[in-house]
Amino acid sequence: MKLLLKYFFFFSFFLVASCxxxxxxxxxxxxxxxxxxxxxxxxxxxxxxMDLSGNFIGLDTLSNEIPKGAFLxxxxxxxxxxxxxxxxxxxxYYKLFKINPPVDNYIRTMLQSIGSEAxxxxxxxxxxxxxxxxxxxxxxxxxxxSLKGKILVLNFWFIGCTSCVHEMPQLNDLKAxxxxxxxxxxxxxxxxxxxxxxxxxxxxxxxxxxxxxxxSYLVKQLGISSFPTSVVIQDGIVVxxxxxxxxxxxxxxxxxxxxxxxxxx
Numbered sequence: 001m002k003l004l005l006k007y008f009f010f011f012s013f014f015l016v017a018s019c020x021x022x023x024x025x026x027x028x029x030x031x032x033x034x035x036x037x038x039x040x041x042x043x044x045x046x047x048x049x050m051d052l053s054g055n056f057i058g059l060d061t062l063s064n065e066i067p068k069g070a071f072l073x074x075x076x077x078x079x080x081x082x083x084x085x086x087x088x089x090x091x092x093y094y095k096l097f098k099i100n101p102p103v104d105n106y107i108r109t110m111l112q113s114i115g116s117e118a119x120x121x122x123x124x125x126x127x128x129x130x131x132x133x134x135x136x137x138x139x140x141x142x143x144x145x146s147l148k149g150k151i152l153v154l155n156f157w158f159i160g161c162t163s164c165v166h167e168m169p170q171l172n173d174l175k176a177x178x179x180x181x182x183x184x185x186x187x188x189x190x191x192x193x194x195x196x197x198x199x200x201x202x203x204x205x206x207x208x209x210x211x212x213x214x215x216s217y218l219v220k221q222l223g224i225s226s227f228p229t230s231v232v233i234q235d236g237i238v239v240x241x242x243x244x245x246x247x248x249x250x251x252x253x254x255x256x257x258x259x260x261x262x263x264x265x
Contacts, residue, residue: 025087032083032097042107049084051247052118053240054254056092058082063095071096072122076115078108114244120223121241129233130221134189136209137198142187144236151259152233153252155188155208156224159200163245164228168206170249174256175207183263184256189213234259 035045058071061080074080074096082094099108134142142152155171157164175186188208190197197212213219222231222241229243230252240255242248 025085025089025093027086028095028097029084029086032081035081035083036099036103036107039104039106042104042110046110046114047246050082050114051092051244051251052082052094052114053121053242053244053247054092054251056094059085059093059095061096061098069119069122072115072119074115076112076119078112078115081111117226117243121243124222124238124241127238129236129238130218132218134187134211134213136187136211137194137201138209140209142185142209142211147185147233147236149183149235151184151235151256151263153184153186153256154218154231154233155186156190156219156229156231157188157227158191159196161227165204167228167249168204172205172207174253178256178260181260184260185209187211189218191216191219232256232259234263 029049030045035041052072052075056068058066058068060066060071060074071082071094075082079099080096081099083097085093085095087093129144129147132143136142153174155164159165171186171188178184186208187210188206189211191214192200192212193214194212197210201210218224222238224241224243226243226245228248229241230248231241232239232252232255239259240251242251242255244251
């Protein structure tokens, strides 16, 4: 009997240890009840911890891994909150938390908007960039053939967009980091007319190649609805669309670092 109990405790310990190894995450960074308590709490959590445009592993309410698309659809329903877990792994884990009423309608509406936007952008990953035929203000051509074997970082903006202008110095710094890489190009597509852009650029330091597209062809094709938005393209294939107001710039740096590294391997 003692021998059986000994084996029972051994296998119980082994099972628990195996489960812990399989799931290298812990409790919620912030308790869901705290996040959902008020609009201010939700916005603060969104700002600091909820990044659905970056890379992460999604878990259902029972902590089972599910495809990212399925995870984002659940968030887009407005019925689930993505809760960031404290992880021992280098990966980020979000777990779905079922929202039960009463919850502020603002929070549900924002989750629907954030989830829908993230899912739409995710659907573009791995797909060919729609055919383009642009010429920047300095006469440089941008089309599919000219982008073969290259990484393209596209920024979508317009003159009246305060957030767009605010991030320009950091975008300039990012371009400078890759100044020795001839296989990486940086272009910015604006809705404004060429004359207005030329005047604006005389008083603004933005070092991307500037393209005027008043018809917004590519914006419509990609379904871009918030600005600024950055898109990373590798050899004509969409890698990421990044438009989260709090996390896009950070994610852009990480995505470009990864793509630039892989391109020379």
